[in-house]
Amino acid sequence: METPIAGTIVRDKIRESKLACVGLASIRELNRLVGEIEEESGQRFIRMEMGIPGLDPPEIAVDGEICALKKGVGAIYPPFDGIAYLKYEISRFVKRFLDTDVQPAHCLPTVGSMQGCFLSMMMAGRRIKGRDGILFIDPGFPVNKKQAQVLGLPRESFDVYDYRGDRLHDKLEPYLSTGRIGALMYSNPNNPAWICFTEKELGIIGELCTRYDVIALEDLAYFGMDFRQDTSRPGTPPFIPTVARYTDNYILLISSSKSFSMAGQRIGMTAISDRLFDSTGDGLATWFGSDRFGYAYIFGGMYSLSSGVCHSSQYGLAKLLEAVNDGRYNFVEAVKEYGDRARTMKRLFTENGFSLVYDRDEDQPLADGFYFTVAYPGFTGAQLVEELLYYGISAISLETTGSSRTEGVRACVSLTGKDRFEELGDRLAKFDADHQCGRRAMG
Incomplete structure (x- = not known):
């Protein structure tokens, strides 16, 4: 059977990878495998397995970092809880786009939002x-x-898709009422489904977190990227939805990788609610030397993980945030291209036998953004991941994300520019034609 990528190469590289199941591989494992297949075959894949920004970082951030390096910050350890300039601009950013007050002292840079997630769960x-x-x-x-x-x-988990709106309360409360949950975590917009919680749902989460003294860890990796409404104007409604309006038990985890295209600089932002920062916990002192949450977070948790975030990157991000907060740089407009790509790519998939897996936000169509999810008749998600490799297309299985929709895969749009849409359409048409005839490349 002839496929866009030679079957012998794909099978050989899969065998050499020693992966128990290619379709259930981690993102990084799959990323490495696809890279090896590309190198051996000489054929470029449609790379959709990893959420790598496909846009250049803003010049404001680049210039800010260069200026800081020229002033010699590269030779100096940064404050491990962040330079004052950046802490101030993070606080402004949270106020101007989330309409939420967090003191600068409680705003911290981390080595990417992933470190922020790790540290927040640890605390x-x-x-x-x-x-x-x-x-x-x-x-x-x-x-x-x-x-x-x-x-x-x-850890415990559930797929929220069947528990939207008022149903979320009855699903969530039994978990929190056990008294065993210290924190709950979610992303908004959601990776991988791209569903976006409504104000009602965030209110439910916030109310229950307050009632049962649980910390809401809100992952805002795709900050402002629900393009269905304009949240790009600082200090002007509509503000970006957040649980912070409904509880004081929150930690906001904000990435600079996607919204600001600064993934390579490994700098994220954490904002801890003022009340939570000043609170105490009877389990903290044993691990972190203090029962005060904020103090333990910084001097016990953060200090043990890193000697600080790259000094020059802090200045670059601070310069960018200052421009965003002042209304001189529209970061949302800069990344709207992802929504345009998603709209076209969804059409190409659905025209060639695929269906969308997650397709609605309660009563309205899902937004077009950084990710979307698809399935093909007769395949599980894990099988589909492997089969698509023969057609030069890479994605990850929804099963690896905790989804109950095991028939689907997650596709990221960031690395597929308009110049490759025709090629994607051709490969999908070939995939559909082959499988309409009952042929399978992976045997």
Whole structure:
């Protein structure tokens, strides 16, 4: 059977990878495998397995970092809880786009938002004795569960898609009422489904977190990227939805990788609610030397993980945030191209026998954004991941994200520019034609 990528090469590289199941491989494992197939075959894949920004970083950030380096910051350890300039601009950013007040002292840079997630789970799981569980509102970023596992924290999860709106309350409360959950985690917009929680749903989460003293870990990796409404104007409604308006038990985890195209600089932002920062927990002192949450977070948790975030990157991000906060740079407009790509790519898939898996936000169509999800008749998600490799297309299985929709895969749009849409359409048409005839490349 002839496929866009030679079957012998794909099979050989899969065998050499020693992966137990290609379709259930981690993002990084799949990324490496696809790279090896590309190198051996000489054929470029449509790379949709990894959420790598496909846009250049803003010049403001680049110039800010260069200027800082020329002033010699590269020779100086940064404050490990962040330079004052950046902490101030993070606080402004949270106020102007989330309409939420967080003191600059409680705003911290991290080595990417992933480190922020790791640190927040570590602290939340040890804040109160006996309350060490992490509840994941799935589907979600697979590595977050790996982080909880590495930390030795018990974890539970459920796929939220069938529990939208008022149904979320009755699904969520039994988990939190056990007294064993220290924090719950979700992304909004959601990775991988791209569903976006409504204000009602965030209100439910916030109210229950307050009632049961659980910390909401809100992953805002795709900040402002629900393009259905204009949230790009600083200090002007509509503000970006957040649980912070409904509880004081929150930690906001904001990435600079996607919204600001600064993935390579490994700098994220964490904003801890003022009340939570000043609170105490009877489990903290044993692990972190203090029962005060904020102090333990910085001097016990953060200090043990890093000597600080890259000094020059902090200045670059601070310069960019200042421009965003002042209204001189529209970061949302800069990344709207992802929505345009998603709209076209969804059409190409659905015209060639695929169907969307997650397709609605309650009563309205899902937004077009950084990710979308698809399935093909007769395949599980894991099988589809492997079969698509023969057609030069890479994606990850929804099963690895905690989704109950095991028939689907997640596709990321970031690395597929308009110049490759025709090629994607041709490969999908070939895939559909082959499988309409009952042929399978992987045997």
